[in-house]
Amino acid sequence: MFENKIIERLDKMLDSAMNGTFVESDYDETRLSRLESKWKEFLGSSVLSNKNLEAERHRLEQFISDISHQTKTPMTNIKMYTELLCEEIAQLKDSSPDREKAAYERISKYADEIKRQDQRLEFLIASLTKLSRLESGTLEVVAKTSLLTELTDSAIAAVRPKADIKKISISVTGCDKDMTASFDMKWTLEALVNVLDNAVKYSPPGGKIEIDITSTEMYVAIHVCDEGAGISEEDAAKIFGRFYRSNEVQQEEGVGIGLYLAREILSKEDGYIKVVTNEQRSGGEFILYLRK
Amino acid sequence: MSILIAENLKKHYGEGETLVKALDDVSLSVERGEFVSIIGTSGSGKSTLLHMLGGLDTPTSGKVVIDDKDISELKGDALCIFRRRKIGFIFQSFNLVPSITVYDNIVLPLQLDGRKADKDHIANVIETLGIAEKLKTLPSKLSGGQQQRVAIARALASKPAIILADEPTGNLDTKTSMDVLGLLKTTGRKFEQTIVMITHNDEIAQMADRTIHIEDGHIV
Structure with a gap:
């Protein structure tokens, strides 16, 4: 009975600590009261270290702003x-x-x-x-129901000049005018442009890029297919890493950050990106999955 | 910080001439929050490995440490309770209880453990997995993909230390598989869960942050 009471009190202490409302109940000479004080002290120091982390993050953001500005x-x-x-x-x-x-x-x-x-x-x-x-987290990705055509049109417009120089055609199939998904227009555009930009870069002159939109129960999938060399099985696991550049493309322009950024953006809006390797098809294919 | 460590795991069956080494000296570690796939052909030892990691089978030698606890020290009921609290399982065949609703399936492991459900967390999981409208339905009324999404929700509900998935899309068509894997990946990330997934399919393995290849009982 006595034990049950103590366990119950401890359970409450933990619960209130988890939702940040813990206060010491009473001050007396019991061991429970001493335990409460100790618990309060521990919580205080962990809150403090969280605050320090937050301050650290803020300093880092400031530093990055300075670099970019200066x-x-x-x-x-x-x-x-x-x-x-x-x-x-x-x-x-x-x-x-x-x-x-x-x-x-x-x-x-x-x-x-x-x-x-x-x-x-x-x-x-x-x-x-x-x-x-x-x-x-300084810039937030906010997913909301948005039009697919707006996304694809803007993305194509962004890479059009480069595509025109190489005489590459870009076509869209499977996209109804009023098709929607849940995504952040600005950031997702950034992701799609990065993928399209690669497709243009690695396509042979005069080639074709096809954007095909398909739909599953949970996702809208944007397939970006080109006639370039594609991605090998070996590279598939690495291309989404920071600053990764495959040996074959060392000659091309680029810093190896576009796909990493695309993956980060999509995962922040509950979507994802994958690559179809060139063992499975000729040419390159990336698929961006957006939540419906 | 490693949430899962396997050290020199061996599983041998029979002896002498008929000795079969299903696992032969396998060591690996998985970091907190990682999504790891273990890929191998059938008979490579990948399922044996997953069973060892989940405490469903005991190794001939070697040890498995989950959340700083060496599970070989746990016997009987203690092992059972440890599994219930620390490990979420997702199976190829979904393994939902057919006679109770979707919601009851999701909170079943919590109830068995006598724990109160964290309502906000569970509502968030249900929303993310897109099964909010199916909560009062019986599992048999759902498609395979939906059933597996319920199984993912069940694994996530108790906030386990690690989720073990054994060919989670083995019974699903390609399109539904991408749905289920996409959701497994995004929920893993969103709820900061560690996931170890077994598969024989390269394309499915690609969804993970890291891939471990296993062949003839060895990591290659």
């Missing part, structure tokens, strides 16, 4: 001076004797390379900033 000016300057360099060299090259032309040609190549690397750096910093905000 690097903007020097990067813009690099870009501007490189542009100037390119222009002046072009003028000098035209008005100089032949024997100097080769030297100017070389310098202009260096300038082009600086420009390319600057773009890459800009893209990398932008991606990392997005990623860290997403992971730290």
Whole structure:
């Protein structure tokens, strides 16, 4: 009987601790009262360490904002001076004797390379900033019922210029005008553009990209199929990792963060992304599953 | 922090000429919150391994540690209770109790344990798995995919230390399989659950964060 009472009291102490409402009941010379004080002390220190974690997270976010903000000016300057360099060299090259032309040609190549690397750096910093905000929860993914056509149309519009340069056609099948799923438009667009961007990048010139929409009981699936080399079984497990770049694509532009970001975004809205390996079909295929 | 550790697990049947090594010196560890798939052909020893990890069978030698507890130290009732509290099972054949409703199936392990159901948690699980409208139905009225979703809810309801899934989509068609796996993956992540899943299918294994290959009783 006596034991039951104590167990019950302890059970209540735990319950109130779990929902954060624990207060000491009474102060007397019993061992139970001493235990309560000790329990309160323990809870206090764990609340404190949670607060410290929260503060730490906030500092980290601030730090990342600083990096992203403070690097903007020097990067813009690099870009501007490189542009100037390119222009002046072009003028000098035209008005100089032949024997100097080769030297100017070389310098202009260096300038082009600086420009390319600057773009890459800009893209990398932008991606990392997005990623860290997403992971730290500063930017929330809010899923709500949204139109699929709006998503696919905007995504295609975003990659159209690059696709046009390579004469790649993009078509959508299986999508009704009023088809919906539960997703965050802005972030999911980011994810789909990343996948489409890869499809354009690794497609042969003049190729076709097909976006096929299918539906299961729980999900709407967006299949992105291209005529590129696809992903091998071996790479399938790794491509969604941070900064992973397959050996075959080391020559291509990119920093290896797009698919990781896509996976993070989808999982935050209760969806997921998977790859169909090139053992199972010719060409590449990614499938984005969005919750209905 | 490892939630599951298996050390030098061996399971041998018979002896001498007829000795069969179903598991031969298998060691692995699974981190808290990880989704791991164990892939192997039939007869590779993967089901034997899962049975050892879940305390459904005892190894010839070696040990299994779950949530800092060496389960070989547990005998009889203690092992039973440990399993009920710490491990959620999902089977190929769903194993729902046919005579009680979907909701009662989901909270059954909690009731057996004499614990109060965490209503908010369970409502959240039910919502995420999309079975809110089926709660008063008997399992036999549900499709295979829906039954397996109920089984996932049952495994999640008691917030176990680890969920063991044995070919969870073995009885389902491809489309339904992707539904069930997608939900297993998203709920695992959402509710910070550790999942170990057995499969013979590469495409299904791909859904996990990490894949362990097993062949002839060895990890390869």
